[in-house]
Amino acid sequence: MSIDTSGIIGRSKVLGEVFKIIAKVAPTEATVLVTGETGTGKELLVRAIHRNSRRTGRPLVPVNCGAIPSELLESELFGHEKGAFTHAVKSRTGRFELAEGGTVFLDEIGELDLSLQVKILRFLQEKEFEKVGGSKSIKADVRIVAATNRNLENGVQAGTFRKDLFYRLNVIPIVLPPLRHRGDDILLLADYFLNKYNPRKTRKRLILSSESRSLLLNYSWPGNVRELENYMERMCILCEDLEVRPEDLPEKVLQAGGVEIKPKARQEELPRAGFEWPTLGDMHAKGLSLKDFLENIEDNLLSEALNHSGGVKNQAAEILGIKRTTLIEKLKKKERF
Ligand SMILES: Nc1ncnc2c1ncn2[C@@H]1O[C@H](COP(=O)(O)OP(=O)(O)OP(=O)(O)O)[C@@H](O)[C@H]1O
Ligand SMILES: [Mg+2]
Incomplete structure (x- = not known):
């Protein structure tokens, strides 16, 4: 069976085994759970699954469950009705509806909180959901592909991940080798x-x-x-x-x-001879406004931390003394990925 794996470099036997599973699973409607350590190429693989599926002409809509604060995530996924909460001045279409006919990629699914896990499970079983503040059930023809670098079985043991959702997602597990x-x-x-x-x-x-x-x-x-x-x-x-x-x-x-x-x-x-805070002179010498100057400093510190951690976001966030979700938000804003 031949599939399009363009952009995924590698000829090793272990990667070849992964390609074989992709060739079988991509054309089906099965839910797929891709696991593997950070930076192993899970996102690339999910894109290949979508590309080789019958849904390829339709959208692939990624949702990073670890980067969106949980109180906003439900509305992001399912949308909301006008007036559903204080700032809901207009109704909003969620990503499940935007993905109609295509695939929703639930990235970092291990970060999903328990209340949303129930809602995702319901969608997987009934292909329906409700908007936040809505009472009408909405149907969506969407395939779910999920990824995580966590061991979800440990989450199940610890009570932070629902067992029923784990089994439902894990129909076809794909493990990307380190x-x-x-x-x-x-x-x-x-x-x-x-x-x-x-x-x-x-x-x-x-x-x-x-x-x-x-x-x-x-x-x-x-x-x-x-x-x-x-x-x-x-x-x-x-x-x-x-x-x-x-x-x-x-x-x-x-x-x-x-x-x-x-x-x-x-x-x-x-080696540097003692530290000094940048001065107005430094800022003018760069020809930058305060905002751009500070952004440049932040940019450099983020890059340094990411380099230091070999791109491992958890570690980089720790080095920077910020939450991992905050780091991801910052990187998104800078369109680094
Ligand atoms: N086999 C590969 N061939 C070419 N590039 C790759 C390959 N695997 C990963 N990459 C590149 O490495 C980087 C990390 O890959 P990706 O974002 O898919 O990893 P990930 O497993 O989703 O990581 P994380 O768990 O941190 O989200 C990307 O720039 C991606 O393009
Ligand atoms: Mg990823």
Whole structure:
């Protein structure tokens, strides 16, 4: 069975097994639950499921259940009637209705609170829902595909995730293997990203030296493909030669390989002589307004935290001292993803 897996790079056996399941499940109406560590490509996979389904000409509507505060999520999903709550001055169409004929992608479904879990379960069983503040049942022809990097079975054990919803979602489980189990896909992906982020398309792209390749193969990739993508983008900006040598690689990768070389001094790692708050002079020198200046500072801190955590949002949020949902909201606003 041939399917369109464009954009998903990898030839490993474990990924091949995932493609086989996709080929079988995509054309059906079955609910699918995609699980896997952060950055393994769950979103890419869900898009491929939709693309290879009969619903492909219709919308794929993603909802990040972890990024929308729970009191707003119900109205986001199902819509609301005018006057349903204080700020409901107009009625609103929810994402289930917007997805009519297509697929709703419930991302980070492990973050859904118990009261909404009941409503999603009802939709899965009866294909109907009510708007917030509405009494009429509305039918929608929508397929649900969900993803999470949490172990929902643990949630069931802990009483934070409904067992009945778990079984209903888990009709076809697809587990995306972590990058460290995909062997040479690591190098295939590294080359792919070096090409993608090649700053000058005319320049020959960066090549990994053989020691660099072994170091990348040896690293455990806690942030998975996203982490690899971030590092390769960084190499494209920082490497001066055409070859990526071990000393160009991030310190974490070197440490894991037991390599003693000091990574090349990078701007963010240069010793700094005492900290001083930026002054008006700095702001004017940049030619920015207060708002843009502050946004730039925030932008830099977010990038630094994400780089530090290898793209793992939980960790980056912790480093920044903000909630994970706040970080995701901020990144959305910056249209980083
Ligand atoms: N096999 C792959 N080929 C090419 N790019 C990939 C692959 N897997 C992941 N990526 C890229 O890595 C990044 C992370 O992927 P994605 O957002 O799908 O991960 P995720 O599993 O949904 O992560 P999270 O759990 O943090 O939401 C994206 O930029 C995506 O395009
Ligand atoms: Mg995701």
